[in-house]
Amino acid sequence: MRLRQHSEIAIISGAFLFGFALFFKTELANVALILFYAAVVFNYFVSKSGLPKLDRKIVFGTTLMLLISILISIVHLKDAEPILNTLGRRITYLLSPIMFLLIPNKQLKVLTKYAFKGLIIGGVLSSIFLILNILNEYYFTRPFLSIDKDILNFYHTNFYFTRIVDIHPSYYGMYLITALAYIYFSDGVKYKILNVIFSIIIIVSIIFLNSRIILFLFFVLHLISLVSFFQKRINSIFKTLMASTIVFVLLLGVLFVTTKSTYAFQRIVKETLWELTYKVDDNYNSSGKGDSRLARWHAALNLIIKKPLLGYGVLSESNELLYEYKRLGMKSAAENEYNAHNQYLGFTLEGGIFSFLALLCFLFFNLYISLKSRDLLFFFFVISVSSICFIENYLIRNAGVVFVAFFSSMFLFNYVKNDS
Structure with missing residues (x-):
């Protein structure tokens, strides 16, 4: 019984560490994944649970297709x-x-929550570290708390932003945007105020990333969130779409006004058109x-x-x-x-x-x-x-x-x- 409990804890811990480690070093995430695999195999033999009967068509949705x-x-x-x-x-x-x-279904639900908690905590802590590093460089030549358009210039965004953790901005951004989506669409963490704080930190980090594909997904995420929000409160599909569109356009307008003179905006618009x-x-x-x-x-x-x-x-x-x-x-x-x-x-x-x-x-x-x-x-x-x-x-x-x-x-x- 104890062996089974320990193996279940190891599975959950492996999932949490994997999500957490992604933001700091892929090699660490690989180690966490190996520990997770080992715990799953050990738990399977200890619990002596059989394999579930599943539709064979499910293979078409697995990553086996990518081989x-x-x-x-x-x-x-x-x-x-x-x-x-x-x-x-x-x-x-x-x-x-x-x-x-x-993995038994009951364990699967628990490890899913912990994998995302690892992703959120890893994303928030690494974002704080990267943001503080950039702010340190930015204020090295400026009066403290003064802000101008150079805060989003070439030397503070994209590859310069993630160079310390040595992760490609788009890959790092995929982890962040997935963590943010979990906060929006699921329970996130226990306290709502923490969800708000974590969301703000992740959003600031996404802005500094200045990855075009991640910013595109950021807008898609908020469009889906708006539609979901209004759908729960408005019975009409037409009114839901109208309300979502109006709010979304207003948010885009605010973003345009505040960033149009920055390098980040120029990169998103001009370089995307060039590409x-x-x-x-x-x-x-x-x-x-x-x-x-x-x-x-x-x-x-x-x-x-x-x-x-x-x-x-x-x-x-x-x-x-x-x-x-x-x-x-x-x-x-x-x-x-x-x-x-x-x-x-x-x-x-x-x-x-x-x-x-x-x-x-x-x-x-x-x-x-x-x-x-x-x-x-x-x-x-x-x-x-x-x-x-x-x-x-x-x-x-x-x-x-x-x-x-x-x-x-x-x-x-x-x-x-x-x-x-």
Whole structure:
């Protein structure tokens, strides 16, 4: 009995530590995840609980679908090392669904709360640390408590903001926006005043991140929240949409007036437009030159057209794109050896149309489940992952792999086990 209790505590602790560690070091999150897996396996054998009977179709919503490109790459097999290396990096896509399958429903509900509490506390503490660091640098050359537009300049936002924890702003932002969504749509923490304080700290951190995709998701989150808020108070769908739209536009107006003269605003508007225009070796601001995302997507599509069915195999994307960048005269992209910065294109380059369809299957299946269960948090999570995949190769980087493997499995099996 004691062994079982200890193993249950270990599972909850592992989930909490994983959510917490994401904000400080991906390697620490990996260690917490390994401890979580070990606790789950130990608890399964100690409790001697059987496996639940689930619909086999559920496999289409698991992260196993994100391993299809590795299976297809066997066709390109000249050396097994790239496949084994890639499988090692993405092994949590295989392990996480299995682990959550082994967890009893009662424990699953508890660990879900603690995983999000870890995410919230980790997000708040790391945000405080990063904000204080930036304010220290900002006031080093200014009178204390004076504020001007330079507080959101190049040297205080984006990569400069997260450089101490050495996490990409968009990846860090995904953790933050998910924590904020949990506060909005679920219980958050026990005391409402703490939820308000934590929300403010996270929002300030998101502003300093100045990541375009995270700011987009920030607006989407608040639009969904407004619709949900008014829907509970107004019977008419039309009036709900009107009220939500009016409040949302007013909030956008306030944000525009307060930030229009800052570097952060210029980056969001001008550089986003530049990224979505075909530009090769062109100035994206007064001091920077490069190749736009649209140009890189064009290069990726050129390669996909040549091998649409089975792609080029795992770990081949950067090398193939490098040759194409050089052919198209994209010096900056070639020098930096950029990938496609689009997961849909990235998976298609790896495993062809079948890998692309597997990714869509994973996303749409989970989107369907989130809508069916009317779970706004799950719905927003799927929207977030789908969105960031348009501008990042999010599902092949360790920081994205472990996050999506853990939380998508947690959401999916929470629904499946409740439904069954």
